[in-house]
Structure formats: structure tokens, C-alpha cells
Amino acid sequence: DGGITQSPKYLFRKEGQNVTLSCEQNLNHDAMYWYRQDPGQGLRLIYYSQIVNDFQKGDIAEGYSVSREKKESFPLTVTSAQKNPTAFYLCASSPDQGDGETQYFGPGTRLLVL
Amino acid sequence: AQSVTQPDIHITVSEGASLELRCNYSYGATPYLFWYVQSPGQGLQLLLKYFSGDTLVQGIKGFEAEFKRSQSSFNLRKPSVHWSDAAEYFCAVVFTGGGNKLTFGTGTQLKVEL
Numbered sequence: 001d002g003g004i005t006q007s008p009k010y011l012f013r014k015e016g017q018n019v020t021l022s023c024e025q026n027l028n029h030d031a032m033y034w035y036r037q038d039p040g041q042g043l044r045l046i047y048y049s050q051i052v053n054d055f056q057k058g059d060i061a062e063g064y065s066v067s068r069e070k071k072e073s074f075p076l077t078v079t080s081a082q083k084n085p086t087a088f089y090l091c092a093s094s095p096d097q098g099d100g101e102t103q104y105f106g107p108g109t110r111l112l113v114l
Numbered sequence: 115a116q117s118v119t120q121p122d123i124h125i126t127v128s129e130g131a132s133l134e135l136r137c138n139y140s141y142g143a144t145p146y147l148f149w150y151v152q153s154p155g156q157g158l159q160l161l162l163k164y165f166s167g168d169t170l171v172q173g174i175k176g177f178e179a180e181f182k183r184s185q186s187s188f189n190l191r192k193p194s195v196h197w198s199d200a201a202e203y204f205c206a207v208v209f210t211g212g213g214n215k216l217t218f219g220t221g222t223q224l225k226v227e228l
Contacts, residue, residue: 004157031214033215035216040123040220040221041220042204042218042219042220042221043158043204043206043216043218044218045215045216048213048214048215050213058215090157090158092158094214097213097214098214099146099208099210099211099212099213099214100146100163100165100208100214101214102160102163103214103216104160105150105157105159106157107156107157108155108156108157110155
């Protein structure tokens with residue numbers, strides 16, 4: 001089955017710790033995205049990548065980093081600089097970066113701070 | 115400024131009743147318009163989308179949406195709601211030339227009374 005997988009489902013972070021969220025897709029999509037979801041705020045774009053080895057900041061990139069070394073993988077690192085990391089993180093992909101291309105979402109990772 | 119508004123945070127309907135969820139956007143041209151649904155703790159599933167052409171769009175699960183340019187609206191409707199429709203619904207927009215970045219409304223939580 002083709003789709004997007006995110007792991008882990010739950011992740012706990014200690015103060016000062018960096019954590020990495022995994023996102024993998026086997027849809028052969030060129031573009032991938034990371035969103036953060038907080039209650040009552042909808043989803044906000046953190047980073048996006050239109051092609052391997054290239055990515056751009058979204059609306060709330062501070063405290064986060066990404067890499068895109070392979071087409072199918074787009075991991076997100078939540079760094080210690082992100083002071084309020086508790087949220088639900090969703091990864092998405094689309095066939096290419098053209099305007100209006102449908103984005104398909106993974107099941108999400110919930111990040112909690114200890 | 116470009117924005118998306120879902121004015122209803124919560125809506126409760128009886129099973130079998132009709133449903134309309136409101137979405138308005140602020141933009142100088144016609145954007146690409148989407149409706150997604152999210153069950154608790156899950157990712158987002160696309161219900162339908164509008165790019166151009168017929169302003170009444172049919173989607174999955176018996177949903178439809180109508181684009182009204184004069185009102186900058188893209189309201190979601192269903193003639194008869196089922197208990198399984200209880201979820202959170204997000205309107206999302208891609209403003210042209212922005213690199214296929216989705217801008218989301220804050221969501222409407224639908225409760226279905228049996």
C-alpha cells in the first residue's frame with residue numbers, strides 16, 4: 001500500500017534535548033511538508049521541500065530543522081531552541097510543487113515535554 | 115492580508131439533519147480551495163477540492179461544497195449527517211504563486227447527536 005508513515009506516534013522530550021520526527025512516503029512524490037497543529041489554531045506550516053536537497057522555511061520555522069537527503073524521507077528535528085514544542089506534528093506530501101496539488105497527510109506524531 | 119476564516123468553532127447537529135460548515139477567505143484572486151476532515155488523533159483526509167469550472171463540487175462520503183466568488187466563500191454541505199461524521203473539519207486554501215503552501219482555517223468541531 002502506498003502512503004505516508006510517521007514515527008513515533010508519541011514522543012517525549014526533556015528540557016534541552018533535540019528530538020527527531022520521522023516522515024517517510026512511498027508515493028514517489030516530489031514535494032513534502034511539515035505542519036504543526038495546536039488546539040484552536042488549525043495547522044501551520046513549519047518547513048517544506050520541493051525537491052531533494054532543497055527546502056524552505058514556512059511560517060513558524062524557528063526552533064526547527066529539516067533535511068531532504070532522499071526523495072522518500074523528510075525528517076523534522078525539534079531543537080532545544082523551540083521553547084513550546086508540545087503539539088501534534090503532521091507530515092504531508094504532494095506529487096509536485098505546483099499550486100493546488102493535493103497534499104496527502106500522514107497519521108501524525110504527538111510531541112510532549114517531560 | 116491573505117487569510118482563511120471558519121467562523122464556527124463547534125457545531126452540533128442531530129443524526130439525519132442537514133449540515134453546512136462555513137469557510138471564507140480573504141484574497142484578491144480565486145485561490146485553490148480544499149476541505150479536509152480529521153478524526154481524533156489522526157491525520158487529515160481530503161474531502162474535496164475546487165480549482166475552477168463548476169462551482170458545486172462533489173466529494174467523498176456524500177459531502178459537497180459550493181464556491182461563491184461574490185462572497186469569497188466555500189461552504190461545505192451534507193444533506194443527511196451520520197454519527198460517523200463527527201470529527202473536525204478544516205477549510206484550507208492555496209494562494210497562487212505561493213509554492214503550494216496550504217493556509218488552514220482554525221477548524222470546526224462537529225458533534226452528532228443520536
